[in-house]
Amino acid sequence: MSGYAWAAFAFNLAWSAVAALGVMLVTFAVALRKGVHRVVDVAWGLGFTAVAAVSCVASAGAGDPGRRILVTLLTALWGVRLAAHIARRGRGHGEDPRYETLLSKAPGSRNLYALRVVYLLQGALVWLVSLPVQAAQYIPGPMTGVAVAGTCLWALGLFFETVGDAQLARFKADPAHQGRIMDRGLWRYTRHPNYFGDFCVWWGLFLIACDSLAAAAVSLVSPVVMSLLLIKGSGKRLLEQRMAERPGYAAYAERTSGFFPLPPR
Numbered sequence: 001m002s003g004y005a006w007a008a009f010a011f012n013l014a015w016s017a018v019a020a021l022g023v024m025l026v027t028f029a030v031a032l033r034k035g036v037h038r039v040v041d042v043a044w045g046l047g048f049t050a051v052a053a054v055s056c057v058a059s060a061g062a063g064d065p066g067r068r069i070l071v072t073l074l075t076a077l078w079g080v081r082l083a084a085h086i087a088r089r090g091r092g093h094g095e096d097p098r099y100e101t102l103l104s105k106a107p108g109s110r111n112l113y114a115l116r117v118v119y120l121l122q123g124a125l126v127w128l129v130s131l132p133v134q135a136a137q138y139i140p141g142p143m144t145g146v147a148v149a150g151t152c153l154w155a156l157g158l159f160f161e162t163v164g165d166a167q168l169a170r171f172k173a174d175p176a177h178q179g180r181i182m183d184r185g186l187w188r189y190t191r192h193p194n195y196f197g198d199f200c201v202w203w204g205l206f207l208i209a210c211d212s213l214a215a216a217a218v219s220l221v222s223p224v225v226m227s228l229l230l231i232k233g234s235g236k237r238l239l240e241q242r243m244a245e246r247p248g249y250a251a252y253a254e255r256t257s258g259f260f261p262l263p264p265r
Contacts, residue, residue, distance in 0.1 A: 004212060004214035005062045005138045012054075012055050013127075016054055016127055016134055020050065020123045021120075028040075036099075037114050038093070044086075045080060045083035046083045048078070048126055048133070049080055052130070055133060056068050056071075056137060068137045102114075129222045129225055131219035132205045132209040132215070132219040132223070136208050136209040136219075146210050147208045147211050150205065150207025154200065155204075157202075160194070162197075167185040168182055181248045187256075189256070192239070196261065202223045
């Protein structure tokens with residue numbers, strides 16, 4: 001681990017925290033103007049993009065240029081696509097029921113409560129989960145087969161996210177499907193192709209960081225935390241709680257894998 005640029009990486013951690021915080025504070029201002037806090041979901045992907053861009057600039061001369069550009073582009077492509085998808089999905093809608101429920105418990109000002117428990121928390125998670133993207137920028141040697149495998153896993157994840165989101169959007173846009181459960185395309189093999197895609201994206205980015213033992217050691221927490229969020233936290237678990245009362249969902253859940261794609265039972 002002695003060959004790793006620890007001092008430069010520590011400097012990067014500070015600047016990436018500023019970038020993540022800045023994105024969340026700007027988003028908070030936009031939310032106050034619009035009167036809805038659901039816009040913070042758009043900032044999730046943009047926060048990662050900002051951290052990747054800042055890290056790429058800060059690491060100039062310290063890491064392999066090919067790897068720096070690769071992880072920055074992969075992160076930005078994932079983040080901007082996700083932000084655009086969430087923005088389109090939420091256009092014309094009011095507050096997200098998740099935030100309405102959360103903010104109904106605010107002990108004082110709803111907006112200040114949202115700043116503490118939504119925006120600042122998400123900013124901290126962006127900083128933490130993006131550790132592989134930051135750490136990979138400071139690996140000096142050329143990319144290995146592990147990085148190639150990570151890129152392939154990232155591509156698989158982006159495929160599941162993009163295709164799954166598009167399939168669901170088309171399904172919901174058809175009035176004939178009103179009240180029905182989406183069980184076609186990728187949704188036939190997993191109840192959460194978009195969350196599985198996120199899982200693959202972040203384990204893929206971690207593998208790119210595994211070209212260095214030092215970078216892997218400091219960033220392993222990232223895909224672990226993301227996996228817990230997707231499976232046990234605000235992802236799969238909360239969504240399935242809301243879907244449980246929908247007609248036909250119990251039968252769909254019985255025959256369809258809960259996370260990893262598998263043939264229907």
